[in-house]
Amino acid sequence: xxxxxxxxxxxxxxxxxxxxxxxxxxxxxxxxxxxxxxxxxxxxxxxxxxxxxxxxxxxxxxxxxxxxxxxxxxxxxxxxxxxxxxxxxxxxxxxxxxxxxxxxxxxxxxxxxxxxxxxxxxxxxxxxxxxxxxxxxxxxxxxxxxxxxxxxxxxx
Amino acid sequence: xxxxxxxxxxxxxxxxxxxxxxxxxxxxxxxxxxxxxxxxxxxxxxxxxxxxxxxxxxxxxxxxxxxxxxxxxxxxxxxxxxxxxxxxxxxxxxxxxxxxxxxxxxxxxxxxxxxxxxxxxxxxxxxxxxxxxxxxxxxxxxxxxxxxxxxxxxxx
DNA sequence: TCCTTATCAAGAATTATTCCAATTAAGGGA
DNA sequence: TCCCTTAATTGGAATAATTCTTGATAAGGA
Numbered sequence: 001x002x003x004x005x006x007x008x009x010x011x012x013x014x015x016x017x018x019x020x021x022x023x024x025x026x027x028x029x030x031x032x033x034x035x036x037x038x039x040x041x042x043x044x045x046x047x048x049x050x051x052x053x054x055x056x057x058x059x060x061x062x063x064x065x066x067x068x069x070x071x072x073x074x075x076x077x078x079x080x081x082x083x084x085x086x087x088x089x090x091x092x093x094x095x096x097x098x099x100x101x102x103x104x105x106x107x108x109x110x111x112x113x114x115x116x117x118x119x120x121x122x123x124x125x126x127x128x129x130x131x132x133x134x135x136x137x138x139x140x141x142x143x144x145x146x147x148x149x150x151x152x153x154x155x156x
Numbered sequence: 157x158x159x160x161x162x163x164x165x166x167x168x169x170x171x172x173x174x175x176x177x178x179x180x181x182x183x184x185x186x187x188x189x190x191x192x193x194x195x196x197x198x199x200x201x202x203x204x205x206x207x208x209x210x211x212x213x214x215x216x217x218x219x220x221x222x223x224x225x226x227x228x229x230x231x232x233x234x235x236x237x238x239x240x241x242x243x244x245x246x247x248x249x250x251x252x253x254x255x256x257x258x259x260x261x262x263x264x265x266x267x268x269x270x271x272x273x274x275x276x277x278x279x280x281x282x283x284x285x286x287x288x289x290x291x292x293x294x295x296x297x298x299x300x301x302x303x304x305x306x307x308x309x310x311x312x
Numbered sequence: 313t314c315c316t317t318a319t320c321a322a323g324a325a326t327t328a329t330t331c332c333a334a335t336t337a338a339g340g341g342a
Numbered sequence: 343t344c345c346c347t348t349a350a351t352t353g354g355a356a357t358a359a360t361t362c363t364t365g366a367t368a369a370g371g372a
Binding site: 020022024025054055056057058059062063066080 | 318319321322323329
Binding site: 020021022023040041042057058061062080082083 | 358359360361362368369370
């Protein structure tokens, strides 16, 4: 369920009455909530389409943008790969696994201001911070011996 | 001048003899060294073309990729904007100014270890860390009163 | 219920980047 | 120095993620 409009963050560019609740938006949002695996737009499209066959990819893009603008969804970009989406709104960093291409959310230990963590030059204004790691997720770091194989070659 | 091959980081996928020194690669590298303003591929193309009119955009892309693979250049991505390039190899974060679209390098003089700031689950392997901020650069944070105007509207 | 207006769907368009094939040139060896 | 092998360069075509366009549809307030 998409949170009601009154609870949404407001800004001058947002529609006065909040996000209009359409079946498509609900389905897209629920698809993101159902599996927190950072799907891209096509992934979301396929998941939603299995339940709502008439939905179009353009609509999925529209819904994802609307939800992102409303602050309900985060867009996650890595290099020039297709954007991926995440309904985890808590402050967290991302680990991009170079082996299996997964994204892991890494929660912040204790809320800290950027100025406390980084040695920032004076005079700048920081609105948002984004931290990304590259490496191996837990699964790829310690492959299951029973599976009989080392991590496969990284996706290039 | 591109550093000689012997000084380049080596890895199994790199050509044995290092990076072949072509006029185009030198020109692209020098364009990046000349102005540390994080140009994108088309910016670099235009700068180099003014001096070497025969160069093609495809070659600029090739050179940028070669230099990046050789570890001489860093690729900087922000959302889905065109990739930008940076010859500053010191460890630093980036500030993306939402007003003037500039990128500022922020040296991380006392970077905290990821484990101190992030709640890292056991078993993962971290190879690289990337920190990005969004906000206002020093110029846009404190506009020159003589210029007679507040920061203009952010590029959408 | 009706009306206004935002949203949807399908396909076309856009754009950053990569691919392709023919030509050119780097740089090691004779 | 000249030659030869091999990789790099070019220009144009191709690709792919995303956005745009237009007419049809539906949300939600009156």
